[in-house]
Amino acid sequence: MLRVIDLSGAGPDYSGIIPRPKIIGDLPVSAVRDIIQQVREHGDQALLDLTKKFDSVSLLNIEVTRDEIEEAYSEIDPQLRDALEAAAFGIEEYHKLELEEPKHFDNRGIKVIHKAIPMARAGCYVPGGLARYPSSVLMTAVPAKVAGVKEVFLVVPPTKSGGVDLATLAAAKIASVDRVFKVGGAQAIAALAYGTETIPKVDTIVGPGNVYVSVAKREVAGEVAIPSSFAGPSEVVVVADSSVPAKWAAMDVIVQAEHGPDGLAWLVTWDQKYALEVSKEVEAILQNSPRAKETNRTLKDGGYVALVRDRAQALEVANEIAPEHLELLYRQAQDDLDLVRNAGAVFYGPLSPASFGDYVAGPSHVLPTFGSARFASALKVGDFMKYIHFVEVSERGLDQLGWAVERLARVEGLYAHEQSVAIRRGKEAEEGGL
Numbered sequence: 001m002l003r004v005i006d007l008s009g010a011g012p013d014y015s016g017i018i019p020r021p022k023i024i025g026d027l028p029v030s031a032v033r034d035i036i037q038q039v040r041e042h043g044d045q046a047l048l049d050l051t052k053k054f055d056s057v058s059l060l061n062i063e064v065t066r067d068e069i070e071e072a073y074s075e076i077d078p079q080l081r082d083a084l085e086a087a088a089f090g091i092e093e094y095h096k097l098e099l100e101e102p103k104h105f106d107n108r109g110i111k112v113i114h115k116a117i118p119m120a121r122a123g124c125y126v127p128g129g130l131a132r133y134p135s136s137v138l139m140t141a142v143p144a145k146v147a148g149v150k151e152v153f154l155v156v157p158p159t160k161s162g163g164v165d166l167a168t169l170a171a172a173k174i175a176s177v178d179r180v181f182k183v184g185g186a187q188a189i190a191a192l193a194y195g196t197e198t199i200p201k202v203d204t205i206v207g208p209g210n211v212y213v214s215v216a217k218r219e220v221a222g223e224v225a226i227p228s229s230f231a232g233p234s235e236v237v238v239v240a241d242s243s244v245p246a247k248w249a250a251m252d253v254i255v256q257a258e259h260g261p262d263g264l265a266w267l268v269t270w271d272q273k274y275a276l277e278v279s280k281e282v283e284a285i286l287q288n289s290p291r292a293k294e295t296n297r298t299l300k301d302g303g304y305v306a307l308v309r310d311r312a313q314a315l316e317v318a319n320e321i322a323p324e325h326l327e328l329l330y331r332q333a334q335d336d337l338d339l340v341r342n343a344g345a346v347f348y349g350p351l352s353p354a355s356f357g358d359y360v361a362g363p364s365h366v367l368p369t370f371g372s373a374r375f376a377s378a379l380k381v382g383d384f385m386k387y388i389h390f391v392e393v394s395e396r397g398l399d400q401l402g403w404a405v406e407r408l409a410r411v412e413g414l415y416a417h418e419q420s421v422a423i424r425r426g427k428e429a430e431e432g433g434l
Helices: 029-055 066-075 078-096 134-147 166-174 185-194 211-220 246-257 272-287 292-302 311-321 333-339 355-359 395-411 415-422
Strands: 003-006 103-107 110-118 121-125 151-155 179-181 204-206 235-239 264-269 303-307 325-328 345-348 385-393
Touching: 029 185, 029 211, 066 166, 078 134, 078 166, 110 395, 121 134, 121 185, 134 151, 134 166, 151 185, 185 204, 185 211, 235 246, 235 311, 246 264, 246 272, 246 292, 264 272, 264 292, 264 311, 272 292, 272 303, 292 303, 311 333, 325 333, 333 345, 345 355, 395 415
Parallel strands: 003 303, 121 151, 121 204, 151 179, 235 264, 235 325, 264 303, 325 345
Antiparallel strands: 103 110, 110 385
């Protein structure tokens, strides 16, 4: 089930040794570009036609009404509603910590004010259709609202009946989503990027999706803001030893694998006997799992057990993989946090499965995948903001740093740059005038 790789004699260079996830073979760039062009040219009608073609759903309208959202909130199970509210509270409170007050910087008489300005509109993509992810509604829309985004839109593929799952709509209400549209795939990304008769153009698009969605986001980047992380199939690396029950580690390997194919699920350990115990537990759990089919598809191509020398090498391997989720389940894991360099989110300690991060811990669960944790981070408030600096030069600043501007401008051959400072210093006649 889990393929064993002995890395105990490897390192520090793991190039060609550690299997890399297969992102996709040939990206459907041409098909996505055609979809985007249809939406740009035909607007709402293209969305209706493409939804019928790809989702086999004939929609009468694209937007979910406010009454439908309110009704969904009232109809869902009260305990589910309470769980969504609890998750939303933690997400909102955590992301409030990221807000930056205007910062002032004095550079020898030059005052700089740094301000964060929220974008006007944000589009949140959440997978739908046969699946439902109300948690992803909270994890994308709540940070946008905390950032101060005025209008937050949700796009989600319709169900076969032409509606939207009630839990998803309830989450939209809890997250204060302004409008909900029943459209998915590359066509939804195009609609958000360029606008249609019904769907207004947004400033940024966030949220995970399939390969068509990911390619479409790349295609419209520049027209709108697209956070830099690749939000693809789920990944986990579990670092553990016999200080934690083998069943716990096995379950945590499966947790992310059950999302479906193309993901990554690793156990990294320095205990060979423990590795065997965890592998047996994985097989036993899957015998009774209702999502055994999806999990096995992930483990077939992306399930591994890595045997390493010690904890230090375990972290080396984890950094090389740069997983979406990293679990450090062994005792005293807190001592190794400084060794972590590449991970979307880290869960440490025996009682800390990644499931808490998926739902209630607070930080967004929209995380970098496919190794993009080397350069990208979880979705954050800053992804919904732009940053502007305001500069005021005083007489002291002119006196102390004006000469530096003149000298640098002169070296670069930019006469007006030099003189714009020189005339303020009363030096234009000295330099030959204008």
